[in-house]
Structure formats: structure tokens, C-alpha cells
Amino acid sequence: MKPEEVLELIHTAPKRYDSVRATLRYRGNGSVQKAIRQRLVRSEVGRRTFDISPEQASAPIRHPEPDGPFGWTCRAWHADNYHWRMEKEVPGGGVAIAACRGRRLLPIGGLIGSKLVWDCRVGAGPHEDDPAWVRLALNDYWNFYPLLTDVICGISYKLERLELRVEGEETWAGREAVRLVGVPPVVEQEWNLDPLWWGADEYEVVVDAERGVLLRTASRLKGEDFEALEIEEIHFDERFEKDVFTLREPLVWTS
Numbered sequence: 325m326k327p328e329e330v331l332e333l334i335h336t337a338p339k340r341y342d343s344v345r346a347t348l349r350y351r352g353n354g355s356v357q358k359a360i361r362q363r364l365v366r367s368e369v370g371r372r373t374f375d376i377s378p379e380q381a382s383a384p385i386r387h388p389e390p391d392g393p394f395g396w397t398c399r400a401w402h403a404d405n406y407h408w409r410m411e412k413e414v415p416g417g418g419v420a421i422a423a424c425r426g427r428r429l430l431p432i433g434g435l436i437g438s439k440l441v442w443d444c445r446v447g448a449g450p451h452e453d454d455p456a457w458v459r460l461a462l463n464d465y466w467n468f469y470p471l472l473t474d475v476i477c478g479i480s481y482k483l484e485r486l487e488l489r490v491e492g493e494e495t496w497a498g499r500e501a502v503r504l505v506g507v508p509p510v511v512e513q514e515w516n517l518d519p520l521w522w523g524a525d526e527y528e529v530v531v532d533a534e535r536g537v538l539l540r541t542a543s544r545l546k547g548e549d550f551e552a553l554e555i556e557e558i559h560f561d562e563r564f565e566k567d568v569f570t571l572r573e574p575l576v577w578t579s
Contacts, residue, residue, distance in 0.1 A: 327488035330504045330531055334480040337473040337536030343403045344471050344537070346558040347577075350396050350461065354389030356550035360523035361385060370522070388456035396461045397556075399577060402471060406440075407569050410467050415455065418448025420462055425569040444572045469519050470538035470553060479538070482517050485509075486527060494530070496539040497555050501530045521551050535560060 325333075364370035365381050401409040409423035422443040445451075451459070460466070469476040486506030494501055506527045520527055521543040530540035542552035557579065568575065 325490055325502055327490055327504060328484075330490060330502055331480045331484055331488075333502075333531055333533070333536040334473050334483070334529075334538065335536075337471075337532075337538075338475050340535045341537075341560045343401075343562055343564060344558065344560055345401050345562055345564075346399070346471060347556045348398045348400060348467055348470070348553060349556050350398075350466070350553045351549070351551070352389060352394055353392065353548075353550040354387070354394055354457070355391050356545060357389050357521065358387045358391075360521065360545075360550075361387060364523060386456075388460055390455065390457060394457060396458070398461075398467045399575075400467050400471070401564060401568055402468060403564055403569075407564075408464070408468070409569055409575075410464060411574055412462060412467075414445065414448040415458060416449065416453075419446050419574050420444075420448060421446065421572065421574070422462070422464060423569050442572075446573055466519065466553070470541060470555065473536065473538065477519055479519070482520075483527070483529065485517075493533070496530050496532075497558055499535075499539060499558065500533040501539050502533050504529050504531060524550070532558075 362385060364374070365376055365385055370376065371378075371381055396412060398410050398412045400411075401407075406424055406426050409421070412420045414420050420443065422441075424441045426440050454462075465476060469479065474480055483504070483506055486508060488504060488506045491503040491505050494503060506529075508525065508527075517527070520541060524543035524545055526544040526547075528540065528542045528544065529538050531537070532539055537555070537558070538553075539558070540552065540554045542549045544550065
């Protein structure tokens with residue numbers, strides 16, 4: 325496949341399945357991420373890209389990541405724009421659950437007491453006790469963008485700005501896949517590759533050859549991943565029971 329064919333596959337991913345259930349694993353290196361953010365805030369290009377004022381650039385920088393390696397695991401269910409669920413392990417034990425159980429009705433936000441979007445914690449302490457990086461991890465954006473691709477973040481359009489090459493086919497999480505690697509332009513530009521990390525010298529995505537979802541995304545520096553989100557298990561087009569989006573305790577996971 326050519327790079328443009330892989331990008332089109334990514335772009336059309338949400339149209340290639342009716343439902344998806346997946347286990348995702350994030351791994352990061354907080355020390356590297358902190359160093360990149362420090363360099364970003366102090367650079368002219370970085371300040372323009374992220375609209376950082378001189379006052380903000382001179383202020384102390386807040387880093388939510390811990391020093392060294394860290395990560396999380398999430399189980400996710402998605403049926404349509406209005407039915408989704410994620411269960412995430414919380415440091416110290418327990419599970420944080422968030423879900424949406426239906427389409428909002430007028431007035432905006434739904435009827436009083438409808439609580440279509442809800443969250444709870446089972447066997448875990450309060451949100452206030454979470455490290456700062458956990459609060460970011462609990463955001464559904466970071467768990468669903470590999471599955472919903474351009475619906476979430478338009479990632480195929482961001483990847484096309486890299487110098488791309490296809491490195492071949494492989495099997496990932498039991499799925500036939502294509503590996504795509506991209507290198508940023510030599511001249512720094514004002515652009516933001518979010519949700520991938522700014523400041524890498526190489527990016528990698530492993531794309532499901534049939535469905536187009538991202539089975540792995542990684543940001544690298546000097547040949548080493550400093551952040552990666554990988555799908556460990558994935559199932560398509562299952563019929564979910566209604567309690568998947570309403571049950572306020574961890575679901576039984578079946579392979």
C-alpha cells in the first residue's frame with residue numbers, strides 16, 4: 325500500500341464497523357515528556373504553535389507526568405455517538421467507569437435527572453486523590469481516538485503533513501495490519517500533531533488493514549518510544565446488552 329492509501333483507510337475507519345470493544349494500554353516516559361514540554365514552552369516556534377504568551381513562557385511549568393515510566397489500561401465499548409463506556413484502572417486499586425447511555429433530548433443536556441452521561445468509581449478513592457496524570461488519562465478523548473480516528477481528532481490530516489513511508493504488513497492484536505512511519509519536516513513548522521506528542525523525531529501508527537482503526541500509535545525520540553497507545557485486544561460488530569451502558573460496576577470481559 326502507498327501512504328495515501330493508508331491515510332484514506334484511517335479516514336474511513338468509523339464507517340467500517342457498527343460496534344467495537346477493545347482493551348487499550350498506554351505507556352509513557354514522564355522524564356522525556358517533561359523535557360520536551362520545557363523546550364517547547366521556551367522556543368519561539370512552540371510559543372506560536374500553542375499560543376503561549378511571554379508571561380506564560382516565563383512562569384513555572386506544570387508537569388502532570390511522573391518521573392520515569394508510567395501508564396494505564398482501559399477497556400472500551402462503543403456502539404454509536406450516544407452509547408459508549410470505558411473502564412480504567414486507578415493507581416492504588418479500583419476502577420473508574422464512565423459511560424453514555426443514550427442520545428440527549430431537548431432541552432439541551434437532556435431532561436432533568438436523565439443523567440445520560442455518568443461516571444462512578446468502584447473500589448477506588450475520590451478523584452481528588454488521583455495524581456494529575458490520571459485525571460488526563462480518564463478523558464475519553466485519549467481512549468477513543470484510535471477507534472474513531474478522524475471523528476475525534478482528524479488524525480489522518482495531521483499525519484499527511486509528515487514525510488511518510490509504509491514499512492510493511494504485520495499482525496497486531498490478532499489483526500492484519502499495515503505499519504506507517506512518519507518523520508517531521510526538517511524545517512520546524514507551526515503545527516500541532518495532537519493527540520500524538522509534539523517534539524518527536526519519528527511517529528508510528530499500526531493500522532488495521534480491514535477496519536482502519538489505529539492498533540498502535542507511538543511518538544519516538546532517538547529510536548525510543550516516549551509515549552505509545554496500543555490496542556491489546558479488539559472485537560468488532562458485537563451486539564451489546566443494554567446494561568453495558570448502565571451497569572455501575574465492572575463488566576465481565578470475554579475474549
